[in-house]
Amino acid sequence: MPKKLKKIVLSYSGGLDTSIILKWLQETYKCEVVTFTADLGQGEELEPARKKAEMLGVRDVRIVDVREAFVRDFVFPMFRANTLYEGQYLLGSSIARPLIAKHLVSIAQEVGADAIAHGATGKGNDQVRFELTVNALDPSIEIVAPWREWAIQSRAQLIDYAERHQIPIPKDKRGEAPFSIDANLLHTSTEGKVLEDPADIAPDYIYQRTVDPMDAPDLPEAITIGFEMGDAVSLNGERLSPAALLTLLNEFGGRHGIGRLDLVENRFVGMKSRGVYETPGGTILLAAHRGIESITLDRAAAHLKDEIMPRYAELIYNGFWYSPEREMLQALIDMSQTYVTGEVTVRLYKGSASVIARNSPHSLYSADLVTFEEGSGSYDHHDAEGFIKLNGLRLKNWAARNSKSGQQGWAQNS
Secondary structure (H helix, E strand, O other), X not given: OOOOOOEEEEEOXXXXXXXXXXXXXXXXXXXXXXXXXXXXXXXXXXXXXXXXXXXXXXXXXXXXXXXXXXXXXXXXXHHOOOOOEOOOEOOOOOOOHHHHHHHHHHHHHHHOOOEEEOOOOOOOOHHHHHHHHHHHHOOOOEEEOHHHOOOOOOHHHHHHHHHHOOOOOOHHHOOOOOOEEEEOOOOEEEEOHHXXXXXXXXXXXXXXXXXXXXXXXXXOEEEEEEEEOOEEEEEOOEEOOHHHHHHHHHHHHHHOOOOEEEEEEEOOOOOEEEEEEEOHHHHHHHHHHHHHHHHHOOHHHHXXXXXXXXHHHHXXXXXXXXXXXXXXXXXXXXXXXXXXXXXXXEEEEOOEEEEEEEEOOOOOOOHHHHOXXXXXXXXXXXXXXXXXXXXXXXXXXXXXXXXXXXXOOHHHHO
């Protein structure tokens, strides 16, 4: 017997899966269901989701435009760390889940619901991300995960359930869907079916946001991004809101075929999965941010950031956005951005985003120090001799020890 619940808040997309989940929750728990749909810039008309929810008997339908909050409070803080999971993935799905779950909790508290529900499958990462966020924000709220509870095991069974309950089925959902898509303002991810064998080349038709780099314009295009304390604030001299800026970067990047990634990643739940990601604006933003940091961050500070970044990325990927350790790392990262202000010019050309110029009022770059011409004399070449001797002292000692024992160093053995 299912637990007694008086009200459930459902993360609802309006698609086939969550529409079936909505009906299943109503039948199984015999309680009111409130739906929440986040406008994350996924590029779809969301009013059909409202109409479908109302058709299925939902009295309280919530559709909230969270695009600005998504970029300002989640994407930008993540990009301050130059975050990449497993060295490549810009975490477009991962960073959206804590925002969605935060709203689910807030709505549940507002309407007096005792549970939230999501449509994440039992094999994926999203179930972990949703539920860890709920645990962190309000542990009193119950969680309903239909894919771990019901008897439905296949797409055919989903469609059969929909037909028996008069739930509209999009034509492209009849039979086996070719792949699964998740989209928001930062990225589009495509997984499943035609992509499940990593030995098969991804078909061209799966790409949603970017042209094939080979078909991109034959002439490069240069854009200038302005930063203040690590966050992008302007594009080509025009000050823009976070969401508006990322939207324009997506347009530039998509036109030039920038941001495609075909990746086999390690899921938190223990399996490998293959996905194709498109992150055009984010790829440009990452290059530009590293460009402005290259002249404003101290060497040791920059290297420390690079050392902690994989741990920070793993926390986001695994669903620990709302955790003390992520917040501790965020404080360190944010402090590093105090002087990360200035402008970066990026050249876009056939799939690449290359930094070609950067300037900052807080630059640590000194032309006087690095010039091959005569400088002001603030650098004494003779100082390098002692510097090298001190750094080489342990190597001499190591080599002497090896020589006495008849052993050679590693490099000589290899």
